[in-house]
Amino acid sequence: MRMEFSDDMREILEEFLIEAEEILSNLDQDLIELENNPDDKELLNKIFRGMHTLKGGAGFLNLTTIVEIAHKIEDIFNKLRNDEMTLTPEMMDVIFEGVDKLKEAIEMLKESDEIPDEEDVKEVLDKLKAILEGSEIPQSVSADNPGENQKQETPEEEDFEFVEGVDEDIKKLILQYKGKDLGDILEELILLPPDERPPLEVIEKLEKLIVEGKDVKDLIKPKEKKEKPKEEKKEEKKQEVFPQVQQEKQPVKKEEKIKPAQKKKTEKKEEVIRVDVERVETLMNLVGELVLDRNRIVKLASSLETSCEDSDVIEELIDSITGMSRTVSDLQDAVMKLRMQPVKKIFSKFPRIVRDLAKRLNKKVNLILEGEDTEIDRSILDKLEDPLIHLVRNAIDHGIEPPEERIAAGKPEEGTIKLSAYQEGDRIIISIEDDGRGIDVEKVKQKAIEKGLITPEQAENMSDKEAFELLFMPGFSTADQVSEVSGRGVGMDVVASTIHALRGTIEVESEPGKGTKFIMKLPLTVAIIRTLMVGVNERIFAIPLYSVVEIVKYDPSNVKKVGNFKSFMLRDEVYLLFSLGELFDIEDKPEKEFIVIVRVGEKNIAISVDDLFGEEEIVIKPLGKLLEDVQGIAGATITGDGKVVLIVDTNSLINDKKTQLVGVL
Numbered sequence: 001m002r003m004e005f006s007d008d009m010r011e012i013l014e015e016f017l018i019e020a021e022e023i024l025s026n027l028d029q030d031l032i033e034l035e036n037n038p039d040d041k042e043l044l045n046k047i048f049r050g051m052h053t054l055k056g057g058a059g060f061l062n063l064t065t066i067v068e069i070a071h072k073i074e075d076i077f078n079k080l081r082n083d084e085m086t087l088t089p090e091m092m093d094v095i096f097e098g099v100d101k102l103k104e105a106i107e108m109l110k111e112s113d114e115i116p117d118e119e120d121v122k123e124v125l126d127k128l129k130a131i132l133e134g135s136e137i138p139q140s141v142s143a144d145n146p147g148e149n150q151k152q153e154t155p156e157e158e159d160f161e162f163v164e165g166v167d168e169d170i171k172k173l174i175l176q177y178k179g180k181d182l183g184d185i186l187e188e189l190i191l192l193p194p195d196e197r198p199p200l201e202v203i204e205k206l207e208k209l210i211v212e213g214k215d216v217k218d219l220i221k222p223k224e225k226k227e228k229p230k231e232e233k234k235e236e237k238k239q240e241v242f243p244q245v246q247q248e249k250q251p252v253k254k255e256e257k258i259k260p261a262q263k264k265k266t267e268k269k270e271e272v273i274r275v276d277v278e279r280v281e282t283l284m285n286l287v288g289e290l291v292l293d294r295n296r297i298v299k300l301a302s303s304l305e306t307s308c309e310d311s312d313v314i315e316e317l318i319d320s321i322t323g324m325s326r327t328v329s330d331l332q333d334a335v336m337k338l339r340m341q342p343v344k345k346i347f348s349k350f351p352r353i354v355r356d357l358a359k360r361l362n363k364k365v366n367l368i369l370e371g372e373d374t375e376i377d378r379s380i381l382d383k384l385e386d387p388l389i390h391l392v393r394n395a396i397d398h399g400i401e402p403p404e405e406r407i408a409a410g411k412p413e414e415g416t417i418k419l420s421a422y423q424e425g426d427r428i429i430i431s432i433e434d435d436g437r438g439i440d441v442e443k444v445k446q447k448a449i450e451k452g453l454i455t456p457e458q459a460e461n462m463s464d465k466e467a468f469e470l471l472f473m474p475g476f477s478t479a480d481q482v483s484e485v486s487g488r489g490v491g492m493d494v495v496a497s498t499i500h501a502l503r504g505t506i507e508v509e510s511e512p513g514k515g516t517k518f519i520m521k522l523p524l525t526v527a528i529i530r531t532l533m534v535g536v537n538e539r540i541f542a543i544p545l546y547s548v549v550e551i552v553k554y555d556p557s558n559v560k561k562v563g564n565f566k567s568f569m570l571r572d573e574v575y576l577l578f579s580l581g582e583l584f585d586i587e588d589k590p591e592k593e594f595i596v597i598v599r600v601g602e603k604n605i606a607i608s609v610d611d612l613f614g615e616e617e618i619v620i621k622p623l624g625k626l627l628e629d630v631q632g633i634a635g636a637t638i639t640g641d642g643k644v645v646l647i648v649d650t651n652s653l654i655n656d657k658k659t660q661l662v663g664v665l
Helices: 009-036 043-060 064-081 089-113 116-135 168-176 184-189 198-213 230-235 279-305 311-339 349-362 377-399 404-409 441-452 456-463 463-471 492-501 653-662
Strands: 161-163 220-223 340-342 365-370 376-378 415-424 427-434 505-512 515-523 528-536 540-545 548-553 559-562 567-572 573-580 593-600 603-609 613-621 635-638 644-648
Touching: 009 043, 009 349, 043 064, 043 573, 064 089, 064 116, 089 116, 089 567, 168 184, 168 198, 184 198, 184 377, 184 456, 279 311, 279 613, 311 340, 311 376, 340 377, 349 365, 349 377, 376 377, 377 415, 377 427, 441 456, 441 463, 463 492, 463 505, 492 505, 528 593, 528 603, 540 613, 559 573, 567 593, 567 603, 573 635, 613 635
Parallel strands: 365 415, 540 644, 573 603
Antiparallel strands: 161 220, 340 376, 415 427, 427 515, 505 515, 528 540, 528 613, 548 593, 559 567, 567 573, 593 603, 635 644
16 A cells, blocks of 8 residues: 655654654564563553554554554553463464564665555454454465465565576565565564475575675666556466465464573663664764874874974974874764664563474573673674574574474473673674573584585694684585574684674684684774784785784794694794785785784784784775675775775685685694
8 A cells, every 4th residue: 555645754653663663563572571471561561652652653653554554453451451361372372473564664665655455454453353242263374275365475576676696496486475575484484383484495505695784675676667557456366476474474383482581691781863764974074084084193293393393392392293193083972872872772682582483393482681781883793693693593493493493402401502702802702692502513524524624634633623614615504404593504604704804803603502602893983993004025915903813023943844834943832833924915025023913703813914004094995896705904094194905804815715724724
């Protein structure tokens, strides 16, 4: 249903959309907490007020279908808070279905000024009405028996056309899940039972597009079409794109329950001003340029200090520059904070994900959230969601055992997953920990040998930490069979690649029978960082300071040959040694002056350089589309003397050597 808004109403619509998204984003967590504490009057009142606010805003804008759903949910919670009915798991499933439909409607409104037709929401309205009347909740119609009330309908292809080269299977999925982005489509598919999912190769095609950063908007383009009469639309035969993909939810046992995420802090109200993200980005870019200008002025002042005879003028100039530098630094910190957002933005989605997946796999899982108020750069936060979702799903599918297996092992039947975040210096630490079966190191090694990733000799010499690194190699999986959520060998390497692209690291800790912990260490921001300036063959490179462990003088007597590689001995420790020139394939001088020990994944690597120029705070500038995929380069910056300096990405720099490096030390 297409909506028309005047200029005045458009401004009100924008405010409504922001408020509606905030209400709905908090609702999943509130509902799961209520499911465990159905008599919590304060929570019931909070959800009721949220629905009432949503209904009022939608009513003012004449968004009829949104009003109808919100009104029915509001009435249910009104009865619950007045003790006129008792909450059951079946009722909660329907309420979640209604909330999902509201989210879909808000997303449609945001993207195309459209809301679902009455026919599209009839099924969920009938279910909500049945709850209010105390009658039996009508069942969803399965894909094998499509009818008038079928939840998922095949949208009309005439709405848009696909860009050239889009795979036919992907076209079918986009049509089947019209209104959803590729990530949401993947989430829908992997939550389905194995016999209802599309073929494995279809899911892998979808995952590949997501890894490449593609979304639906990149694969389609709108085209003009004449609107068909409503009556004609109703008479058109609805076809299933993938007959084996059913949208019907499976019945859930009443006794299955998931506890809510445990909240560590009470919510506090703050006065806020909503600012367009683009304005913040523009301000950040301007401050970045100001930082570069400051660096240049400081360098020029240093040169003048040695050449100018008027010491009083120079002293006054230095004092002024010092004051300006301090002000620019404060301004930089203030603007950086504008980009920061609490991790709660993505953490709040996990209670619902864990609830649905635990029910699907017949497991009992308790999710604990810690450090939701920890703030991180928005651009990093947006890219973290997919890796976190994959790791949480992995923990539920592979890590947490079924209740009967846990009881037999002397564990409580309910598994625990803890998702936490905290700040450590200029890094953010995010961890996902479960108390499941842990990782079998020998099984990991055996699978790696079978896939030809390592040799038996390498496996024998590997430590547990080195074996855990194999989990992040492309195509690696320890699953004996493909499950509905994991085991396809696609995902863990993508997780590692995403974290490394954000200039972060990921580590694994695991103990068989005790559980597994994934630890991600990420920079607070991606815009401005401190670096170590180094020189190779009269070229200058910047190495991010967070990856630098130690700097020592180059001593040829400590350099040894190990197979095809060189190693560097330092205090009885052996480090693989590379020349920075060798890694970048540029002409290299035989004489080196310094060794920089850098952290790469789980290992410390030694890199030899010709010169050291000290630390410098830099603004990262992207290289543009032509050079964005160059291995080993994270971007560029402009130094105080106007030179362009490339920023080294140590993780991707030795990425092509990873297979050769496994088991060397």
